[in-house]
Amino acid sequence: MERKTPVPLSMPEATTLPESVVTKIDLSRLVQELDHVREVAHQASLRGGEQAALPALSQGLSDLALLYQIDMNESAQRQALLDRLQQVRGAAPSFRISFAAEPSPVFLSKLISWLRREMHPQLLLQIGLQPSIAAGCVIRTQSKYFDFSLRKDLGQKRDTLLGYLRGGQP
Amino acid sequence: MELWQLVLIVTSVLAATAGFIWNALHLKQHRNTKPINPVGAAAKDNLANAAVQHVFDDQFREELRKQGREQFEKIISENAMFLQSDLRLTGAQLNDYMKREIGRTLKEEFGKYEQSITDAKQLAVQSIDKTRQAIEQQRQVLSEELRKSEEAEKQRMIAHFEQNMAEIINHYVLAAIGDQIDLDNQLEYIIGEIETNKQAILEDIQNGT
Numbered sequence: 001m002e003r004k005t006p007v008p009l010s011m012p013e014a015t016t017l018p019e020s021v022v023t024k025i026d027l028s029r030l031v032q033e034l035d036h037v038r039e040v041a042h043q044a045s046l047r048g049g050e051q052a053a054l055p056a057l058s059q060g061l062s063d064l065a066l067l068y069q070i071d072m073n074e075s076a077q078r079q080a081l082l083d084r085l086q087q088v089r090g091a092a093p094s095f096r097i098s099f100a101a102e103p104s105p106v107f108l109s110k111l112i113s114w115l116r117r118e119m120h121p122q123l124l125l126q127i128g129l130q131p132s133i134a135a136g137c138v139i140r141t142q143s144k145y146f147d148f149s150l151r152k153d154l155g156q157k158r159d160t161l162l163g164y165l166r167g168g169q170p
Numbered sequence: 171m172e173l174w175q176l177v178l179i180v181t182s183v184l185a186a187t188a189g190f191i192w193n194a195l196h197l198k199q200h201r202n203t204k205p206i207n208p209v210g211a212a213a214k215d216n217l218a219n220a221a222v223q224h225v226f227d228d229q230f231r232e233e234l235r236k237q238g239r240e241q242f243e244k245i246i247s248e249n250a251m252f253l254q255s256d257l258r259l260t261g262a263q264l265n266d267y268m269k270r271e272i273g274r275t276l277k278e279e280f281g282k283y284e285q286s287i288t289d290a291k292q293l294a295v296q297s298i299d300k301t302r303q304a305i306e307q308q309r310q311v312l313s314e315e316l317r318k319s320e321e322a323e324k325q326r327m328i329a330h331f332e333q334n335m336a337e338i339i340n341h342y343v344l345a346a347i348g349d350q351i352d353l354d355n356q357l358e359y360i361i362g363e364i365e366t367n368k369q370a371i372l373e374d375i376q377n378g379t
Contacts, residue, residue, distance in 0.1 A: 093375040093376070094375075099353055100351075101353050102353075103353050104354060106354070107353055107354050111357065111360070115364070118365070119372055120372070132344065133344075134344035134345075134347060134351070135351045135356055135359075136360060137356075137363075141371060141374040141375055142374050142375070142377065143374055143377070144374045146371065148359075148367075150347075150351075154344070158340075161336050161339060165332060165335055165336070166332075
């Protein structure tokens with residue numbers, strides 16, 4: 001992940017998510033992981049003694065910590081990040097996007113990066129599979145359906161196909 | 171010979187016969203009723219009577235009777251022949267008349283019968299013709315309806331075939347190339363489509379949140 005300018009957590013509207021966090025499940029996993037780290041640290045503090053070693057952080061959490069310049073050993077910063085992530089999880093916009101085949105992480109990374117840059121910085125996706133569309137994608141938002149698939153394109157060119165079937169010019 | 175002529179002849183014969191008989195009877199009466207005359211006249215009368223008696227004796231009378239009978243029989247037979255020939259003629263004429271009348275009547279009746287048959291045949295032909303025309307019209311109507319129905323069914327089948335064929339071809343293309351196109355190569359296309367509809371997507375997302 002490229003290094004970006006640190007974004008203060010005090011600017012909630014500027015909170016963005018790393019490219020590795022694509023879906024709500026990814027975000028929930030991050031929240032769980034962060035909560036786990038917090039719990040481990042809390043347990044260690046209760047036992048007293050030297051600062052306990054934190055569990056290994058996932059790539060997503062590491063990217064997040066790097067993005068927001070968070071010291072994961074600092075409980076206040078951890079808590080602030082956790083609160084922020086929980087807020088984002090509750091309020092982040094999302095839509096469902098389906099592909100003909102399982103998208104690769106690189107593909108998703110590029111796609112989500114463009115979407116958060118052009119549409120909303122906290123946009124999350126729900127990834128689906130629809131082999132019948134062959135190529136392209138279909139997007140389902142709250143109340144609309146957008147078909148950008150090859151299936152639809154072929155359907156729109158049905159008259160052309162019928163023209164060829166009838167033996168004449170379309 | 172007519173009937174009245176025959177009657178006239180018979181009447182004449184009978185009259186002649188009656189006159190002859192009366193005359194004979196009168197002469198006989200005159201002979202039987204001679205008057206008491208003086209001698210000279212009486213002698214003349216006696217001579218006359220004797221002469222008459224000599225002339226008109228029984229043989230002569232018998233002869234006259236015989237001739238009368240023969241004449242009468244001759245006349246009767248002649249008239250009978252005339253009557254017979256007239257009857258034959260009348261019978262023949264009656265036969266001819268009956269034949270003509272019966273033939274004429276039969277001809278008239280056969281003519282009427284033939285006319286009625288002709289009229290009935292004409293009516294039957296007209297009725298058959300009308301029926302044939304009605305059937306022909308109905309056939310044309312049915313043919314037209316059948317043709318339209320066939321055309322509509324053909325068009326429907328063609329449309330159904332075309333739709334099915336288009337669906338089959340689409341499915342084939344999708345199945346054939348679906349797993350050949352790398353998703354990574356589609357990123358530019360997908361982003362382009364989302365870019366085109368970005369505003370609509372964004373509005374719906376914001377309305378939803």
